[in-house]
Amino acid sequence: MLLTSALSACLWLATAARAAIATDEDGQVKAIGLRTHTLQQPYLDSDMQSRWFDFGGDTVIRTDQYIRLVSDRPSQTGWIWSRVPLTATNWEIEVEFKIHGKNQLFGDGFAMWLTKDRAKTGPVFGSADNFEGLGIFFDTYKNNRPGVVFPFVMAMVGDGKTSYDKDTDGKNTEFAGCSARGIRNPSVPTKARLTYFQDKSLKLELQYKAEGEWTLCFETEQPPAIPQVAYLGFSAETGELSDNHDIISVTAKNLYMASQPSRPTTPGSGRSKKAASTKKSGGSWTWFFTKIFLGAFAIGGAYVGWTAYRAQQNRRSHRF
Template sequence: MLNLKSTLSALWLATLAWGTARAEEDNVKSIPLRTHSLSQPYLDSDMQSRWYDFGGDTIIRTDQYIRLTSDYPSQSGWLFSRVPLTATNWEVEVEFKIHGKNQLYGDGFAMWITKERGKIGPVFGSADRFEGLGIFFDTYKNNRPGVVFPYVMAMVGDGQKSYDKDTDGKNSEFAGCSARGIRHASVPTKFRLTYFQDKYLKLELQYKSEGEWTLCFETNQPPAIPQVAYLGFSAETGELSDNHDIISIEAKNLYHAQPTGGKSTPGSGRGKKVASPKEGGSWTWFFTKIFLFFLVIGGGYVGYTAWRANNKRSHRF
């Protein structure tokens, strides 16, 4: 009977933990960040972007893409926000495309959250010894035995640390994952980077099937982001080449809604109405009740079985 009680207690604690995690996840709200989002036609009437600068070999097709590099050797291009990303918690979802006509290709592209902006350099088309966060989509393997490429890697820069291209940044890797199939994928390729200050950093990829997000990495010890940091993208080709396209950028400011209703003031989201439990959590509560119902039924069955076994043993004597 002691084992039964322990099992039921463990199940109950797991249910509470699951419910708490679900409630916290449902409690996260978002506000679009227009200053860091970008979509077709990308440019304003004066053929400039209000919120982004671009340079190097970057070209823009207003009805299709922002091409950081074309499928030619020795190209470098960049795209950087004009204003810093000041949100404490944020999410950036990017649709991109890596493709080309050659069987051998390289080198890759990067996303940046850094103090520097718009500087051509040797790290996927941008400056080395950066301060901030870089996410590298590396398509060409130099020297990393046992690692499948393309490889997606995060690096945290302190302004002094250098990226070693010869080892594909092995010694400076913060987190990463292999992403075979991300080039020439049959579905729109996307990544989603979510950052909660002092809580977690998570990178998800979509390249296997549309609507299916694959976790690349997640950590509950996120790096510190500089207070003044710009969102940017860059790419480069060497002797080998590829097209590196940005299709769209969707940035959001994230915040936890107040649990008691009323109005919430998440920075620029002042005055946003918080959804009531009936509006936002009804399905979660419904499935929780179903889970608890079957938990009680299962516990009762286990208890009854144990009682019968006990009873039979007592009748033998």
């Protein structure tokens, strides 16, 4: 029983090791969580402050449910901003949000920011205009954008000098975007996932159709130049029309490419040293037993020959 248990344990450990190796070899991109840019319930410390984020304006924090940037009331502005910049070269930010209200007419929307400056109130979804960096706008009210279905999600790359034109819903400064009608009053948790690889790609995915189902909003192989020192922020505003704009959670990760395992380049060279060693060891044992068998056979043959010789000598001695 003890031997069986030991063998079972060894087999289990071997299986687990193989599974870990397979996971490492299959995964191309690895991720490390960024605590400095992550927001989870209860959001605040014991002294009712956040260690990593500042908040202001009309923002209300309910520690067991949400961070409400603005409530369903006219003329509100609210924001939250990271206290430290996001300096990772490659990163992924996933935010769960909720835009909801009871009115048939509603507005205006909220924004996600990765900009050089932080915590400045202004007319662009509650934050400052002429920003430098990246803004992702979740626009729920259509001003003048023919042929586009709202709500509309749009990315804008700011150079610090160009203004966002609210009257045309940012048409002339749009970097990329998509319609996302289901992000307001959703039946499933609504999420946005922004993935950035420096000089390689920028991708935005949305979850609003079904839980666990991600819809590609846009992806580009020529990403914009985001400032090396950029702060993460969220802001929202309401005008004459309003909605509740809630941030439920924010998860940030630093991404890096996993090292590739070496591959054999010639036929037959893929056998590992361990396999070769095992084969060599097996061959050694086989040769060892072969030598014992041959030795025994030779001794037995010599004994039989010697016995026959003695018998012949005895017959000769009796004959004379």
